[in-house]
Amino acid sequence: MKSLKTLVCSLIAVILLSCSSSTTNNQDYQNLSEAEMFELAQQIAQSTIIVDGHVDLPYRMWVDESTHQQEILNVAERTEGGDYDYPRSKEGGLDAPFMSIYIPSRYQETGGAKMLADSLIQMTKSIATTWPEKFAMAYSPQDIQNNFENGKISLPLGMENGAPIEGDIENLGYFYDQGIRYITLTHGKDNLIGDSSYDTTYIHGGLSEFGVLVIKEMNRLGIMVDISHVSDATFYDVMEISKVPVIASHSSARHFTPGFERNMDDEMIKKLGDKGGVIMINFGGNFIDQSFDEKNKNVNEHIVNWLAENDFKRSDREAKAYIEKYVEENNPFPSVEKVADHIDHVRDLAGIDHIGLGSDFDGVGDTLPTGLKDVSMYPNLIAELLKRGYSKEDIEKICYQNIFRVWNKVIAFSEAT
Incomplete structure (x- = not known):
């Protein structure tokens, strides 16, 4: 039996067809009042799958548990603080937040990276088992589509920092089996895989020899390569080695933040687009302003x-x-308009097919833009894009179709090898 949301979506789709256009400069939308524009944005948010490339809920939950909280953080209800919970996710239309299995760089020195990753993965899976009527795990775009049709929020897994691989290539297969579907190669420090954008030592001058093996094995297994956090040299090495498109799960345009290497410069964005990849725009204040x-x-x-x-x-x-x-x-x-500026910039450089959303909710603290303070507020960004002439089809690409395309190509390559 189809969910109520699916039936509502079907009705909304009929309504939207009357004012939708396949062109980017959608004149019908420009004639709408401010209130009508926002209402349309809300309808699109509810009728379209929204994938967010990076939400740091698992680490937020783990920090809560480390303070001896007796029960798992009840994200099925509205929570005090934080940027993510089920009610706000539903309000904003967020259907598939990639749960970040975030491993701080200190675990590269102290050990325990793999153990922490295992804990965060199991904690995330416990959300789906504790509230199965609201959440479900997702290991492919098709899983997300199925969960969406059943009215459930999907919880795909991405690992932020390759440190849990711990120098053992066999651990990539282990984490694939645990559900990890992308790996951010580095975090704040150079690691065994390659150099980080936040570090200044540049130990390897890009990817290490082990890092080359990691990229090839990720391609073989069907794990997306995430180049957020890596140094420029590491990025270009990945572009040469990977046989499939890659993602930047939570990065923005360096054009607006000169000298901030954590973001991507224009040539990198073009290269990512040429190779079929997607940059998923980070909402953090220092990323966009x-x-x-x-x-x-x-x-x-x-x-x-x-x-x-x-x-x-x-x-x-x-x-x-x-x-x-x-x-x-x-x-x-900053304002929601600043986020839209980054989307405009990437579109102008690489095209509409290479943009996604990677908010970094629960990961950037109190730096989020006015109008994008938590997961309930995606309609504000969609409304801004409508004002700028983006069509419903453009917005659907940004919200999920672009990342689905990359993910499916990664899966297809893996299945063919």
Whole structure:
């Protein structure tokens, strides 16, 4: 029996056909009022599969458990704090957040990376087993499609940092069997696979010899290669070695953040597009706005000084009221328009077929843009794209079709080898 959402989606699709166009410059949308535009954006969010390439819920849950919380964080209900839970996911139309199995770089030195990865994977799977009417695991685009039709949120798995491989190529097969479907090769430090964009040592000058073997084995197994976090040299090595398109699961355009190597420059974005890949735009403030860090620093310094001068704590009622008012009047956060600027830039460089969404929700702290503060707010971004002339077909590509295409190509290559 089809879910209510599926039936509603079918009705919405009929409505949307009357104002949809296959061209990017959709004049019908431009004639809509602000309210009508947002209503259409909400309809598209609910009727279209939305895949987010990177949500850090598992590590958020693990940190909660490490403080001796007695039960698994109940993300089936609205939670205090954090960016992700089931009600907000449904409100925003998010159907498939890639759950980030995030391994901090310190585990490369202290050991235990594989053990932590196993813990986070099992914790994520426990969400699906604890609330099976709301969540389901997903190991392929078809799984996501099936779960969507049944009204469930999919939980695909991506591993952030290849450290849990621990120098043993056999562990790639182990993690594939555990459900990992992409691996971010590095994180904050160079590792056994290659060099990181955040490090300055550049031990390998790109991929290591072991890293070359890792890419080939990921291709063979059907694990997507994720080049977010890697150095430029590592990126270009991956482009030469991988036989299938790769992804940047949560990166943005360096054009707007000069000197921030964690983002991708124009030539890298073009190369990624030429090879059929997808860059999934990160929403974090310092990823999308060069001036965010300085603005945020100034606001925080003012608040700290004001608290000291008035002998207040942040938890005091008067202090909370003052801080809320001051931040509202001196908002350091970028806007949803900034995220759309990055999407425009990638479209102009590589084309509409090479853009996705990789928010980094629950991973970038209190840096998210006004209008994109949690997973309930995807319609705000869709509305902005509609204003800029993106068609429903364009938005569907950004929301899921582009990442599905890459993922299916990776699967097909694996099955053929």
